[in-house]
Amino acid sequence: MKGQLIIGENEVIDDLDYRVKTAIKRLKTFEPKDGYYLAFSGGKDSIVIYALAQMAGVKFDSHYAITTVDPPELTRFIKKYYPSVERIRPEINMWDLIVKKKMPPTRRVRYCCSTLKEGGGNQRTIITGVRWDESSRRKNTRKDVEYDTYGSQSKVAKEKRESFYLLNDNDEKRRMIESCVVKGKHIINPIIDWTDSHVWQFIKQYNIAYCELYDQGHKRLGCLGCQLQGKNIVNDFYMYPYVYVQYLKAFTRMIKARNDEGLVTEWNTAHDVMQWWITMTDKEYIDFTVKLKEIMIQNNKKRYIKYLYQEREE
């Protein structure tokens, strides 16, 4: 089949070369005078946009927002393979942020993203690795080029964000994008129409190094304990028990902060918060902590075991 790449038994990639050329064309078309701000996460999508920006020959600087709950394998990978990527430290870490907000971040109240991840790139044209493939919600809301005259990721800014398609070569629209270099962010998503298969084929075809966590079965890389991963959150705690302990410590301080301010709370202990946060029944939570204890023993992390029982036996 000319123009198609066969990946698996039933999987065919249609015209990867065409998609690469299209992505490069997008990057070249909208290259700003001051160069792009490449939002780098170290994940598979961002290593692809990094490579495409290099192939396009466009000017760009890349930035990684440290969230303080980053997988250590990911930060090591970025340091080793992308030493020129600027690592931006947030003014507050996740643990202090939880105490400050007096509630844990949830799927609906993702205050940590706006504080820890999405602060950079004001007044710049940002390249992201956002893809329609990632979620059906994004497919309906993200475009290949977006601009945000409000310069933020706030609710108002997102509601006011306007967008363009590159599907036709409308000169008038191109000029409009170029003339919008005023306040705020412009966002270009050059691989928005790529699937996971396109991404992996590109990585393999161009022999691009990727984070080892993918070979360990991780589908997506990101913050440890992120609520967006649903039930899979427990796998982060099995793999990194210290992160579970850090969240417990933060929840203890958070409850104190709530009590100090006289806020109504039904949580008495950090475990109450944790059990609610990871949506487990009493039995599920007991089973979870039993498994965690076994893992701590196996991995020689016995020093964390006391936190499994702290406050629960009082």
Ligand code: SF4
């Ligand atoms: S934990 Fe999840 S919601 Fe919070 S900053 Fe990280 S990705 Fe965003």
